[in-house]
Amino acid sequence: MKFTNLAIAAGFAAVLSVSAASAADISGAGATFPNPVYSKWAEAYKAETGNSVNYQSVGSGAGIKQIEAKTVTFGATDTPLSGAELDKFGLAQFPTVIGGIVPIVNLEGIKPGDLVLDGKTLADIFQGKITKWDDPAIVALNAGVKLPSTAIAVVHRSDGSGTSFNFTTYLSDVSADWKSGVGANSAVEWPVGIGAKGNDGIAANVSQTAGSIGYVEYAYATANTLTYTKMVNKDGKTVAPTAAAFAAAAAGADWKSQPGYGVVITNQPGAETWPMTAATFILVYKKPDDAAATAEALKFFAWGYDKGDKLAEDLIFIPIPDAIVNDIKAMWKSDILDKDGKPVYAGS
Amino acid sequence: MAAQDRGSALRRFALGDSIFRAATFVAALTVLLLLSGVIISLVVGSIPAISTFGFDFLTTQSWNPVTEKFGAIAPIYGTLVTAFIAMLIGVPVSLGIAIFLTELCPHALRRPIGTAIELLAGIPSIIYGIWGLFVFAPFLQKTLQPFLIDVFGNVPGLNMVFGGPPYGIGVFTAGLILAIMVLPFITAITRDVFLTVPPVVKEAAFGLGCTTWEVIRKVVIPYTRTGIIGGVMLGLGRALGETMAITFVIGNAHRISASILAPGTTISATIANEFNEATGTLYTSSLITLGLILFVITFVVLAISRIMLMRLEKKSGT
Numbered sequence: 001m002k003f004t005n006l007a008i009a010a011g012f013a014a015v016l017s018v019s020a021a022s023a024a025d026i027s028g029a030g031a032t033f034p035n036p037v038y039s040k041w042a043e044a045y046k047a048e049t050g051n052s053v054n055y056q057s058v059g060s061g062a063g064i065k066q067i068e069a070k071t072v073t074f075g076a077t078d079t080p081l082s083g084a085e086l087d088k089f090g091l092a093q094f095p096t097v098i099g100g101i102v103p104i105v106n107l108e109g110i111k112p113g114d115l116v117l118d119g120k121t122l123a124d125i126f127q128g129k130i131t132k133w134d135d136p137a138i139v140a141l142n143a144g145v146k147l148p149s150t151a152i153a154v155v156h157r158s159d160g161s162g163t164s165f166n167f168t169t170y171l172s173d174v175s176a177d178w179k180s181g182v183g184a185n186s187a188v189e190w191p192v193g194i195g196a197k198g199n200d201g202i203a204a205n206v207s208q209t210a211g212s213i214g215y216v217e218y219a220y221a222t223a224n225t226l227t228y229t230k231m232v233n234k235d236g237k238t239v240a241p242t243a244a245a246f247a248a249a250a251a252g253a254d255w256k257s258q259p260g261y262g263v264v265i266t267n268q269p270g271a272e273t274w275p276m277t278a279a280t281f282i283l284v285y286k287k288p289d290d291a292a293a294t295a296e297a298l299k300f301f302a303w304g305y306d307k308g309d310k311l312a313e314d315l316i317f318i319p320i321p322d323a324i325v326n327d328i329k330a331m332w333k334s335d336i337l338d339k340d341g342k343p344v345y346a347g348s
Numbered sequence: 349m350a351a352q353d354r355g356s357a358l359r360r361f362a363l364g365d366s367i368f369r370a371a372t373f374v375a376a377l378t379v380l381l382l383l384s385g386v387i388i389s390l391v392v393g394s395i396p397a398i399s400t401f402g403f404d405f406l407t408t409q410s411w412n413p414v415t416e417k418f419g420a421i422a423p424i425y426g427t428l429v430t431a432f433i434a435m436l437i438g439v440p441v442s443l444g445i446a447i448f449l450t451e452l453c454p455h456a457l458r459r460p461i462g463t464a465i466e467l468l469a470g471i472p473s474i475i476y477g478i479w480g481l482f483v484f485a486p487f488l489q490k491t492l493q494p495f496l497i498d499v500f501g502n503v504p505g506l507n508m509v510f511g512g513p514p515y516g517i518g519v520f521t522a523g524l525i526l527a528i529m530v531l532p533f534i535t536a537i538t539r540d541v542f543l544t545v546p547p548v549v550k551e552a553a554f555g556l557g558c559t560t561w562e563v564i565r566k567v568v569i570p571y572t573r574t575g576i577i578g579g580v581m582l583g584l585g586r587a588l589g590e591t592m593a594i595t596f597v598i599g600n601a602h603r604i605s606a607s608i609l610a611p612g613t614t615i616s617a618t619i620a621n622e623f624n625e626a627t628g629t630l631y632t633s634s635l636i637t638l639g640l641i642l643f644v645i646t647f648v649v650l651a652i653s654r655i656m657l658m659r660l661e662k663k664s665g666t
Contacts, residue, residue: 059624151513158600158617160413160625183414186625194515194611195600197621201481208486208516 026296029056030063030076032198033162033217034280037097038076040311041304053300060162060186067091067283073293075283078162079186080262090286092335093260094328096301098318100218100246101167101276102228106206107133109146110227113240116141118232119174119267119275125213126154126171127178128192133211141232148211155205155214158195160187166278167215170266174275215276218246219316233275234267245274246318253279255324279320284336291338298332298345305329390643393636396629405637411602411618413626418634420641422602426519426612427642430594431587433523433608434530438587439580441527442534447564449535450542462539469532477596480525481517485597488524489516493609511607515599519612522598526590530583537582541575542568574657581653588646591616615642 035057042053060077067075124130165186172179196205202214203224253265288294309319333343408419493514500506599611
């Protein structure tokens with residue numbers, strides 16, 4: 001619960017700083033997944049520059065709606081928008097941090113990293129095709145591990161979520177059955193299991209229910225000392241969820257191939273790669289009505305790229321690779337322009 | 349002179365009266381305007397979903413954001429069943445507490461118990477939700493639910509109702525939490541109406557040789573029937589619309605299960621869970637239509653209670 005406390009503390013800091021509003025205040029809204037990072041960044045940024053960033057973590061869908069309605073300076077989403085969607089509203093999109101999603105289980109005698117799963121098995125479990133822990137498919141992956149003959153209780157997100165989007169995208173990628181039967185979205189029609197609200201809700205339900213399996217952002221697994229599993233990745237190697245494994249997925253991604261860097265980096269190749277890794281994105285207008293506010297927002301994210309790495313890593317989020325950051329800053333200068341056609345962001 | 353003074357004073361009073369009348373009239377009108385505003389925006393918001401799915405929306409169980417096929421029967425079922433369980437448990441217990449407090453309780457205990465009931469009403473619903481998830485659900489999972497599954501396991505029919513693995517959370521747990529939440533409302537109102545029974549009536553009944561039970565059954569309850577129904581309806585209204593606590597403990601699955609131990613969902617929990625991330629017109633509109641359905645259900649429940657009250661009043665009148 002340390003994680004939640006941090007977020008709450010940061011939230012209070014944000015509220016307090018709003019009351020001392022100055023001209024440089026900017027507001028953003030969206031994804032809950034990167035909220036701990038943005039809150040930490042905003043706190044440190046305020047201490048250093050005196051400028052406030054008010055981030056409302058209301059969910060990716062709501063973030064997209066609010067930026068389209070122009071009620072905020074920037075929107076945040078875990079589900080990248082397509083090129084067509086970006087063009088429709090004249091939005092620019094760029095990634096800020098990367099995080100990992102891990103399966104968590106509650107099995108007696110099984111410690112973190114003891115159990116190994118692969119994508120196909122995970123998809124079958126979440127589809128209700130594998131219902132017992134001693135199913136041959138799970139046993140085959142875990143020679144020497146004593147598995148009980150109990151029913152598997154599946155726990156999934158009940159709220160729409162970027163975490164679910166990336167999780168179901170991965171399952172669609174590795175299982176044709178999942179792709180045609182359930183599909184990938186921030187909310188899907190879950191074939192089995194109970195729904196829990198938020199990462200915290202899944203963590204709570206799994207820690208209470210014997211024989212259960214769920215999926216959370218990695219930081220929630222460590223903060224609640226839950227039993228995460230290892231995964232077999234695309235290269236057939238068994239990997240543990242570590243910062244290095246998340247970074248490997250980010251390094252292998254072809255960022256420039258997609259409009260707005262909108263890559264989904266689940267199931268990336270590479271021997272070290274964690275298969276369920278996800279980037280989170282920011283949306284701003286290319287020709288903003290309030291160029292000064294957008295300039296402040298970009299200044300904040302530039303600060304995050306340059307000085308926020310340590311803060312993100314403390315929360316087990318991975319910074320965007322430097323080469324991509326340079327490319328993003330160049331994109332800001334060429335694409336995000338004020339009324340006179342000048343770049344709104346003047347920094348380096 | 350004096351007559352003129354009185355005339356102008358009266359006119360001043362008349363003016364004051366009409367201003368006061370107009371002001372209160374506007375205040376009363378505000379309610380109607382607000383209500384029609386809510387209805388209009390709900391109806392307008394539901395048009396895309398209703399025109400796409402039509403009547404099927406009420407009978408389909410599928411709730412699939414990927415293929416954009418939505419149906420409301422699972423949340424409607426969950427809403428009604430959890431409210432039913434809440435009433436089944438909450439009403440007798442509430443009446444029991446109220447009767448004890450007004451008729452049987454030693455004076456020294458009345459105030460502490462009364463205050464405790466009011467404090468229960470003051471606890472925010474999110475607290476009930478967190479308590480339900482972290483304390484109550486694990487308790488049920490380890491004790492009551494395995495017991496129910498064992499006892500009814502071989503009884504045809506009931507083994508369906510109390511079947512399946514003990515998840516801890518689910519429709520039954522949600523109903524229990526709701527019962528606890530509506531308890532203070534029903535208790536407070538019924539206690540207050542019990543206190544309105546004139547002591548002389550009760551004393552007369554006692555004088556005739558009635559037992560306490562007979563006085564309560566034949567004098568107190570008939571005398572206060574309208575008020576009791578009002579209290580129960582207020583509790584039912586809360587049970588139907590309760591959101592946060594239910595979202596935590598019901599399991600949030602868009603399925604109708606024969607077993608009340610299985611996870612389900614309610615209308616308000618679905619809206620609370622999915623509104624933020626709902627993308628696309630059809631998804632959002634389907635959620636708004638759920639809101640409209642809840643509005644209609646609540647309206648029908650209130651209308652039925654009004655009709656019941658009118659019938660009772662007529663009966664007692666003749």
